[in-house]
Amino acid sequence: MAVFTAVTLDDLNQWIKQFPLGQALALKGIASGIENSNFFLTTERGEYVLTIFENLDFDQLPFYLQLMRHLARRGIPVPDPVPNEHGELVVPLHGKPAAVVTKLEGASQMDPQPVHCAEAGTMLARMHLAARDFPLQQPNLRGLDWWLETAPKVMPFLSPENAQLLSSEIAFQQAFAGTDTYRQLAHGPVHADLFRNNVMFVGDKLTGCFDFYFAGCDTWLFDVAVTVNDWCIDQQSGKLDPARLSALLDAYHAVRPFTDADRAAWQTMLRAAALRFWLSRLYDLHLPREAELLTPHDPTHFERILRDRVEHASQELPA
Template sequence: MAVFTSVTLEDLAPWMTQFPLGKALAIRGIASGIENSNFFIDTEQGEFVLTIFENLNFEQLPFYLKLMRHLADRDVLVPAPIANADGELCVALHGKPAAIVSKLSGSSQMEPLPVHCAEVGTMLARMHLAAQDFTIYQPNLRSLDWWQVTVPKVLGFLSDANRQLMQDEIAFQSSFAQTPTYRALTQGPVHADLFRNNVMFDGDKLTGFFDFYFAGCDSWLFDVAVTINDWCIDLATGELDLPRVNAMLNAYHAVRPFTPEESLAWQAMLRAAAFRFWLSRVFDFYQPRDAEMLTPHDPTHFERILRLRVSQVVAPLPQ
């Protein structure tokens, strides 16, 4: 877990007076995430989540927080940001942007079955459609532009084989982004990080998506590919598990049908989703930041997935 900024109950007490939640009674760090400092806080009005943003600034944060509010108001299951007395969703704490959101019930499903994947597919499609009329634009900050800047920073840490793989894939993705097929993909706000640990379940019932702080505007298909590459694989090998893949894709397609261009782009997007997380994990592994508790993710997991998505033909999308 990353806790870059320490917060005590004594720190929290005066800061909490601006929110309609009563007194803060307890605070404890959340054991996940490597980008922000996250805490559960017990208040007189119940349990909430406090996030202190370590990389995002006050100008960037309205996109994320207002997107979550927009989705929550349209019955998409996401944490709802809590406004202070001035209507602000983001307020400085220890000189850094901070926000409080409602806490979702349930727990993460780390060994998903097809029924769980279907629930995620349905809610992901609903989320995409509900965000169509969201008026704030921000690009996905970990998309192609970031890849092109970051690849040269990490090549020197890689083996010859992995250096070649990274150079080949950034060339492929840069070229594919210029094609009519890519440009025809439906775009809009996406979660962009919808891993198993960012979704809550109560039994087989999905109770919410959270951690929207990698969200941005990108192709909806990229969001689906990121999700498939985590939820629908054998974690040891990276191989796609077809019953789970089919459950998620069919459930998504039933709410928001895939387009012909998305069918053509499917394998390229699975590659892009694998590449994005391989690159970011390589970067975090070799150029770590200081934190009280920080364990970088193993880059080899997504290297393995990328090699599979490049070498193996994937089943087509539902039509």
């Protein structure tokens, strides 16, 4: 993630002693994303990731970190948070909440083929089922309430055409959220940000997924739509690629079968997933925060995707 809070090895000399990790040997800032300060951390015990949370507070973080521990203990390949000597997963560093998690093996597959999409679909379904008995509750903090709150803040920066698109789509999604179909969708903890760069592979084998700091309780179908809108598209046009789409959806369906409600809501959820990331990228572009390393994403990418999902129906979910 972008480095908002600078940290040095000297800063870690005393802090790291509370963890069973030995001495800190190397620290490198990760210059991608725009939410937290992330670092690759090498210690005498191995490779880890140190995160300093810039937006989330001490009260919010137990949901994310406990969810990761819950999934890790059920065989889902995710980073496992490391507790300190008091059993705490979140501890202050430079006055901000911080955590250390295990580092995954592999590298992200930024040009996924159907085989990679199938791996992602299988893991996503397994993750949803594994989290069914997770006891903590927290809404998706970038869901409908956030859309309604944030849209007026970015409206002054938009062209009339884009302002109309944003207003109409939020109204459409707000109306759908009140329907029986929406209420029938399976609901539980979701990753909500399972982009290609948050999943690791060794060859064609998926070795893990990370960055759970947008996770929350939402419909499982929304999580599938977020994933599809990144993994299964032509990057230039935003249009869905049938081969990759079928591979991901078929693999997911084999583990957690889609329902009639899922099939009825699919096109709407694809639009919702595109809206969420278009709006967040508009916000980050026009109302940025300062950071030592900052790489804002282009919002026009998800504008194209949203317009395509509004205008063209996707292939149906597997039956």
